[in-house]
Amino acid sequence: MTRGPGTAKRRASARRGRRAETLVAVWLSLQGWHVLDRRARTGAGEIDLVARRGRVLAFIEVKTRRTTEEARLALSPRQRGRLLRAAGLWRARHRHYDALQPRFDLVLAVPWRLPVHLPGAFEAEGRDALTLL
Structure with a gap:
């Protein structure tokens, strides 16, 4: 079976993302967060990172692009919805974290730069801080 040229690109992109x-x-972790789960698979999709610091339980989407602006724009409304649903399923399986305040963060990863962490990048209620950046 011959693989198309897009397959190698997808694999390379997936490797960069991981x-x-x-x-x-x-x-x-160096910033004081305790990473609870990585690449958490749920029935609604995958959550890149689940981390806790203090009373905050952050569901974190990591976007890797050539520029910070490209990374910021890479999170689509559809992906946000998927992350919201996946977070709900994750919390249902991990009831011992119910007392923590959930938050949806975005971390922008650009080659040769420190990550940019956008806490509360969007919310379950539909308020979208990404448009305010």
């Missing part, structure tokens, strides 16, 4: 998620997890 590498960025690992680097962001380490970076967040």
Whole structure:
């Protein structure tokens, strides 16, 4: 079976994404976050990182692009909806975190730069801080 040229690109992109998620997890740990889950699979999709600091439970989407602006724009409304649904399923399986305040963060990963963490980038109620950046 012959694979198309898009397959190699997809694999390379997935590798870059996994590498960025690992680097962001380490970076967040150095910032005082406790990473609870990585690449958490739920029936609604995958959550890149789930981390806790204090009373905050952050569901974190990591976007890797050539520029910060490209990374910021890479999170579509459809992906936000998927992350919201996935977070609900994750919380249903991890009831011992119910007392924590959920938050949806975005971390922008650009080569050769420190990650940019956007806490509360969007909310379940539909208010979208990404448009305010």
